[in-house]
Amino acid sequence: xxxxxxxTRGQPLEVAHGSQVTLRHTxxxxxxxxxxxxxxxxxxxxxxxxxHQQQVTCYSFKDVNNWWIVKRVDRNDLVVSHPVDxxxxxxxxxLVHGMTSRALNSHDVAAPVSPQNQExxxxxxxxxxxxxxxxxxxxxxxxxQVRFIxxxxxxxxxxxxxxxxxxxxxxxxxxxxRIVSQDDTVWNVEEHRYTK
Numbered sequence: 001x002x003x004x005x006x007x008t009r010g011q012p013l014e015v016a017h018g019s020q021v022t023l024r025h026t027x028x029x030x031x032x033x034x035x036x037x038x039x040x041x042x043x044x045x046x047x048x049x050x051x052h053q054q055q056v057t058c059y060s061f062k063d064v065n066n067w068w069i070v071k072r073v074d075r076n077d078l079v080v081s082h083p084v085d086x087x088x089x090x091x092x093x094x095l096v097h098g099m100t101s102r103a104l105n106s107h108d109v110a111a112p113v114s115p116q117n118q119e120x121x122x123x124x125x126x127x128x129x130x131x132x133x134x135x136x137x138x139x140x141x142x143x144x145q146v147r148f149i150x151x152x153x154x155x156x157x158x159x160x161x162x163x164x165x166x167x168x169x170x171x172x173x174x175x176x177x178r179i180v181s182q183d184d185t186v187w188n189v190e191e192h193r194y195t196k
Contacts, residue, residue, distance in 0.1 A: 011192045015087050017072040018080035020098060024190040025058055025159045026145060027183040031172055032066040032190070033157075034059035035097045035104075035122045041167050044112060051109045051130060053121035054102055057171035058159050067098035069195065073135060080194040089140040092151060097122050103134035106150045106157075106176045113162040117175035118155055145186050150176050156185035 015021065023033040034057045040050035059066060069078050070087060071094040078096065087093060095104040102122035107130065109119040123132040135151035148157040155176035161184065162173045177185060 012084075012194055014084055015070055015189060015192060016080055016194070017070060017075060017085040017087065018078055018195045019070040019087075020067050020193050020195055021070060021189050022066045022191040023068065024188040025184070026186045026188050028161070029058075029060065029159070029172065031058035031060045031159065032062070033068065033104075033174060033187065034063060034066050034171065035100060035102070036065050037100060038167075038169075039124070040112060040119070040121065045165075048110060048115065050112065051107065051119055051121050052126070053105065053124045054097075054100065055168060056104065056120045056122060056174050057164060057168060058174050059171050065097075065099050068104070069096040069098055071096050071103075078195055087138055089138060091138050092135050093138060094134050095136060095148070103132065104136065104157075105132055105134040106153065106155070107133045108153070111160065111173060111175040112164060112168070113173045114160045114175050117158070117160065117177050118150075118153060120157065120174045120176060139180075141186055144188050146189060147180065147185050148187070149180065154178075154180075156180040156182075157187070158182070158185045160184070
């Protein structure tokens with residue numbers, strides 16, 4: 001038995017507060033929600049401004065920057081407790097990037113390549129004029145699949161299918177979209193482990 005079953009064998013079944021996960025795009029191109037220390041350029045080639053916050057992309061290769069920690073909003077630790085504090089359909093969470101400790105964020109800023117959609121970033125607190133909007137509602141589709149609904153805008157986290165230019169290392173764009181029910185808003189929790 002190969003494929004996903006061999007990757008997920010021996011993993012915890014319940015995603016919980018403190019779970020470390022990788023989130024794979026489900027339909028079409030295989031890629032994982034990814035972030036890195038690089039930020040969006042201040043201005044795009046069409047002169048539009050960005051948030052200048054940390055880039056979030058969909059990356060086509062396994063990488064340490066694909067890991068995210070599931071966090072309850074009202075808890076400061078990132079540790080799995082006993083009994084396990086399982087995440088359920090409808091719960092509001094934060095997704096904290098494992099390598100940079102910044103939270104997945106979206107806001108009313110046009111996405112870099114798909115300006116009809118909202119930009120997704122990892123929040124950097126440059127100033128008070130752009131508060132964090134890093135709460136996501138968990139919308140469980142089935143045992144393997146999930147959507148993340150941005151609480152402030154009610155838009156869904158989405159793989160846009162567009163490629164970023166050189167400043168984004170030609171990785172794929174991640175946005176939020178008003179149309180929640182579509183294939184490109186569905187993500188698989190692929191790898192899963194509990195924090196130590």
